[in-house]
Amino acid sequence: QVQLVESGGGLVQSGDSLRLSCAASGRTFSSRGDMGWFRQAPGKERELVQVINWSGASTYYTDSVKGRFTISRDNAKNTVYLQMNSLKPEDTAVYYCAANRPYERMSPYVEPAYWGQGTQVTVSS
Numbered sequence: 001q002v003q004l005v006e007s008g009g010g011l012v013q014s015g016d017s018l019r020l021s022c023a024a025s026g027r028t029f030s031s032r033g034d035m036g037w038f039r040q041a042p043g044k045e046r047e048l049v050q051v052i053n054w055s056g057a058s059t060y061y062t063d064s065v066k067g068r069f070t071i072s073r074d075n076a077k078n079t080v081y082l083q084m085n086s087l088k089p090e091d092t093a094v095y096y097c098a099a100n101r102p103y104e105r106m107s108p109y110v111e112p113a114y115w116g117q118g119t120q121v122t123v124s125s
Contacts, residue, residue, distance in 0.1 A: 009119030022097030
């Protein structure tokens, strides 16, 4: 089994920055799988924010965060990060880390193999 543990959420003001971390562990975890961040705002559907593959190539799926959010990963630490700059009130959501099995691509249309428990990000205006 695979465990994903997020950290780094909190309450910030508009324009501030936060860095979310997600540490993966478990006998079957492999750094060869895509990892990503989803978010779910109150009353809205969960959306895929950004994905990163094992080599570090990333893809945005939410236009509103382009230029402000950056995903990265440290395979030696089995950790993925989401650097969030210039935060806006509309970024308020629960942010979930997700991971796939080796060589499985992550997309908005397929449920990831593994989920974290989520971390709350609240941006005040």
